[in-house]
Amino acid sequence: MQLTLNGEPNPRQREFFLSRARHTAYGGARGGGKSWAMRRKLVLLAANYDGLNILLLRRTLPELRENHILPLLKELYGFADYNATEHVFDFPNGSRIKLGYCDSLADVYQYQGQEYAVIGMEEATHFTEEQQQFLATCNRTAVPGFSPRMYYTCNPGNVGHAWVKRLFIDRQFREDEDPDDYAFIPARVWDNKVLLTADPGYVKQLMALPEELRRAHLDGDWDVHAGQYFREFSRQRHVVAPYAIPDYYRRFRSMDWGYNDPCCVLWHAVDPEGRVVTYRELYVRETRPDEVARMVKDMTGDEQIAYTVASPDLWQNRGAMLAAKGGFEGETLAELFMKSGLGMIPADSSRVAGWQRVRDYLAPQADGEPRWKCFSDCANLIRTLPALQYDERNREDAADGEDHAPEALRYGLMSRPHAAKAKDERSMRAFDPLGMRPQRRDGYMSI
Numbered sequence: 001m002q003l004t005l006n007g008e009p010n011p012r013q014r015e016f017f018l019s020r021a022r023h024t025a026y027g028g029a030r031g032g033g034k035s036w037a038m039r040r041k042l043v044l045l046a047a048n049y050d051g052l053n054i055l056l057l058r059r060t061l062p063e064l065r066e067n068h069i070l071p072l073l074k075e076l077y078g079f080a081d082y083n084a085t086e087h088v089f090d091f092p093n094g095s096r097i098k099l100g101y102c103d104s105l106a107d108v109y110q111y112q113g114q115e116y117a118v119i120g121m122e123e124a125t126h127f128t129e130e131q132q133q134f135l136a137t138c139n140r141t142a143v144p145g146f147s148p149r150m151y152y153t154c155n156p157g158n159v160g161h162a163w164v165k166r167l168f169i170d171r172q173f174r175e176d177e178d179p180d181d182y183a184f185i186p187a188r189v190w191d192n193k194v195l196l197t198a199d200p201g202y203v204k205q206l207m208a209l210p211e212e213l214r215r216a217h218l219d220g221d222w223d224v225h226a227g228q229y230f231r232e233f234s235r236q237r238h239v240v241a242p243y244a245i246p247d248y249y250r251r252f253r254s255m256d257w258g259y260n261d262p263c264c265v266l267w268h269a270v271d272p273e274g275r276v277v278t279y280r281e282l283y284v285r286e287t288r289p290d291e292v293a294r295m296v297k298d299m300t301g302d303e304q305i306a307y308t309v310a311s312p313d314l315w316q317n318r319g320a321m322l323a324a325k326g327g328f329e330g331e332t333l334a335e336l337f338m339k340s341g342l343g344m345i346p347a348d349s350s351r352v353a354g355w356q357r358v359r360d361y362l363a364p365q366a367d368g369e370p371r372w373k374c375f376s377d378c379a380n381l382i383r384t385l386p387a388l389q390y391d392e393r394n395r396e397d398a399a400d401g402e403d404h405a406p407e408a409l410r411y412g413l414m415s416r417p418h419a420a421k422a423k424d425e426r427s428m429r430a431f432d433p434l435g436m437r438p439q440r441r442d443g444y445m446s447i
């Protein structure tokens with residue numbers, strides 16, 4: 001049976017097909033023909049090389065069905081067999097295209113230990129950097145003469161905006177990244193003559209979008225970030241090179257606990273004006289409470305820490321789950337930490353009020369300086385705070401994502417006075433030189 005494919009690639013799609021980079025991204029505007037190109041490229045590879053193992057991913061199953069499974073069923077009818085339970089197309093030459101989705105952050109780990117010569121990430125900005133990095137470790141092959149590669153399609157915005165922009169638009173590479181490995185092909189709806197002819201209203205629809213979405217989805221502008229939760233955050237304003245913190249600054253810590261998800265601990269110092277600087281972070285995963293406690297103590301050294309706040313769920317009994325991780329049934333995580341010498345108090349975990357507190361601290365004060373800054377070596381906080389997205393269902397809140405460092409920051413700042421009230425707090429403090437002032441009515445201490 002011969003494979004017959006309809007349609008000719010447009011010039012941008014042709015460029016995408018011809019790219020030989022290890023990582024090729026095709027992106028920018030909507031409607032340019034990115035998904036078409038991804039699908040066609042993977043089919044051509046599967047048909048041209050024997051025994052190629054290919055993975056095509058999107059975030060959710062409904063999107064995957066609409067965008068790829070249904071069109072592929074049509075295109076490959078009578079040529080490749082489809083296994084509907086596994087979502088796999090088996091080609092007669094032994095190649096296979098597996099279609100997958102990653103609804104939750106941890107879903108990528110189902111591919112642990114698997115080998116895919118080619119990985120396609122559709123709407124790559126819907127994936128976190130951590131997911132991308134993990135998937136890259138599965139991008140290997142034993143097929144002789146074939147170099148493993150990854151293809152990405154993307155629109156600006158969403159949780160992955162920052163890493164896609166860094167690698168493919170800004171081309172700011174880390175030491176272990178080779179610039180030659182990354183190629184970017186811009187997409188424009190005007191490249192897609194098929195669509196413009198079939199649906200002349202499509203461009204009008206894009207033009208009618210609100211300003212920011214229009215710039216992202218019609219112009220493919222990567223400098224707007226539709227959906228970004230903390231637009232106030234700026235490297236220039238909020239990130240400073242590390243300096244020696246004066247001894248008289250009060251110091252405190254905040255923690256967002258996680259075992260499978262990362263555990264983040266932040267160290268903060270407060271200057272006499274009530275401004276906060278986050279000067280250190282610990283970001284680990286799969287680390288037991290006693291180990292985290294030891295690391296925190298080692299990193300703290302002989303610094304005086306006034307208190308440590310942590311997510312209130314540490315005081316819930318997690319029972320048997322803990323037993324496997326070095327605790328005993330019936331113990332809470334807070335007790336475990338306490339036993340390891342790290343005493344903590346529960347943070348105020350109200351989300352919307354907490355994010356608002358972060359926003360207040362990011363905002364410039366009368367002198368133009370924000371109330372919060374962080375040291376440039378808090379890499380995970382700096383990476384994930386601007387990546388936080390609005391929750392589509394509750395626009396007041398941030399969506400789930402890689403939010404462990406922002407959550408730790410939120411807990412930390414919620415233990416501080418409200419920015420607007422900070423002046424009163426300062427004057428109150430003047431009358432309380434011995435630190436005898438009772439805790440605030442809501443149970444949280446102000447220092």
Ligand SMILES: Nc1ncnc2c1ncn2[C@@H]1O[C@H](COP(=O)(O)OP(=O)(O)O)[C@@H](O)[C@H]1O
Pocket residue numbers: 006007008009010013029030031032033034035036037187192194195
């Ligand atoms: N080269 C092509 N030949 C035929 N149809 C195409 C071609 N490129 C894109 N299309 C069609 O144009 C429409 C938009 O393309 P799509 O790949 O979904 O865009 P994007 O993913 O960039 O938003 C789809 O209906 C798609 O099938």
Ligand SMILES: [Mg+2]
Pocket residue numbers: 034035036
């Ligand atoms: Mg698409």
